[in-house]
Amino acid sequence: MSDYAFRKIDIDALDEDVLLPSDLYDPDPRGPDGVLSDAQSKSSEVRNLISRGDIAGALNTILTDPPYGEGVDEAKNLTTTALLLILNSTRASEISGILKALGQDQQDHLMAYLYKGMAAIGQGGDVSGSVLLNWHEKLTEVAGVGCIVRVMTDRRTL
Amino acid sequence: MSAPEVFQLSFGPLTGIAFSPDRSQVAVCPNSNEVLIYARNGDSWDLKDTLAEHDKLVTAISWAPNTNRIVTCSQDRNAYVWTHNGSAWQPALCLLRINRAATCVKWSPNEDKFAVGSGARTIAICSFDEENNWWVSKHIKKPLRSTVLSIDWHPNNVLLAAGAADAKAYVFSAYLKGIDSKPQPGVWGDKLPFSTIAGDFKSPNGGWVHDVAFSPSGDALAFVAHDSSLSVVYPAGPGEPLAAHISVRLPSLPFVNLTFVSESSLIAAGHDCQPVLFSGSSSGWAIAESLDDPASSGSKPLTPHATGARPSGGVGRLGNNEAFNMFKAADSRGQRGVPAPGGAPTSAGLTPVGSDGLLLTVHQNTITHVEPYEWNSNGDVSKITTAGRDGRLVLWTVPAGKGGLAGKMAGLQV
16 A cells, blocks of 8 residues: 555645646636526526527527636536536437537537536436437537547636 | 648657758757758758757757757757857757756747747746857746747747747747847837736637747737637737737647748648648638648548548448548458448548558648748748658648639638
8 A cells, every 4th residue: 555655645735836727727707606696597597498499599508608617516517417408308400500500619618518428427417328429429510629629628627 | 732842751750840041951850869960862851960969859949040050959958059160060058047848949030049948937048158158048937837838039039929838828028138139119018128028818728839920020929729729819019908819719630830921821730730721810810721732632621520421331430431441341351451442532530541541641640840941022931841740841832822712712621
């Protein structure tokens, strides 16, 4: 056991000029409380839109200014649940049309949520791999591999 | 457009490359601690000199066009200035005073100083100290938060742009007392003492900045980042908000290097293995065309784009891939080389692979260098050179005029 104990030493604590996540992106200007109330109102709005059959509108709402960064886990969970609800309630034939109508920012955010959803498979929750893969395929056709690279690069984790 | 000239200089990556002033020689580093100087001999390059002084990988080379001096920098944290004494290249030490690898180096336009970027979150601005006969450096440290990956000089010999791994592009003043005369006030500022920040700009999705470049006038700055984006910034003047900050998010893989060819066009290249021409102005920038013209090089339209017709019965995206088919044929039928008929290249694969298993682009791996090679009478770049991880050096003709662009853009799937 002691062979690798040294790996648990927090070497950043010994470096006075350490690079923090906050050096690499700006925190959300709304603040944690603002983000949470925003996420709550959006997620109930999304449920309304879905019940009226307006999938494109719902997707547009949830992918605009999503919560990112640290300390907003509850808002992130709310948003992810609402998003997965949208993905699950969309007919496969409609996906392409909906994706083309999204802005570049929203396409990038959607890709990030798709990967987040894939990471959550097997940990409970309402996630279906085939649905996510279907969206992923269509989104890559519309937004290209550049969209995937942007998700991997972005430090503002959703 | 004439076909590109292709030279295989090495079988490994080329980590640094610089042409001599008259373009008859080229200095390259074949991913080692040595710099090889080749002289052009018709269609081939003959090894002429070897510059061996560094202990570790040479990361960048810059060859001054007027004073005919070479500066090299390396992961051994040193830089050497090489001067030719008539028979051989003599190194002169430069005191960089950095504690991490040097990553990039460039002579200033007047060739009286050069800048070295490093992993020590530092840019060293070096000038010659006559008394001691060596090069001394002054450091720019703040507000760099990570490794400096690229630098570029403004034509006024004072301003310096830097791209860093903290996802920002910076513009600094590298004014050295006693060397520089007071710069003319311009869009980047009027008072510019050493290490003044004239601007810092973020990439749109937080990708680290691979390369920065000033436009020929110096009034615009472009940079490419790892979030597959190209940004062009137009400052309005000191203390004023930017006149324009254009970010183009690309559907393709990230660009690693770029160079302006005129005030309204630039060429970027990177992980897509092909140089791409962009054109635009302060109102917007867009892809014009790929220089790897399918008609002349035998490759296909701009490629790494997961669209296009997909044949039925393929195994997902792989079903369309020539390399996949090649291995499948080799596996199931013991067939080597050319795959079954009907396996003509299609544009649906992620990477355009030909029937021989090679990429259909001229470069076979990431392009890491794009530099101007020749200028026309207007001062615009007429030829560029690219080099990359495939060890190839390629000379491309820059498409002239805007006449044929509309037609070519129609064929481009972006």
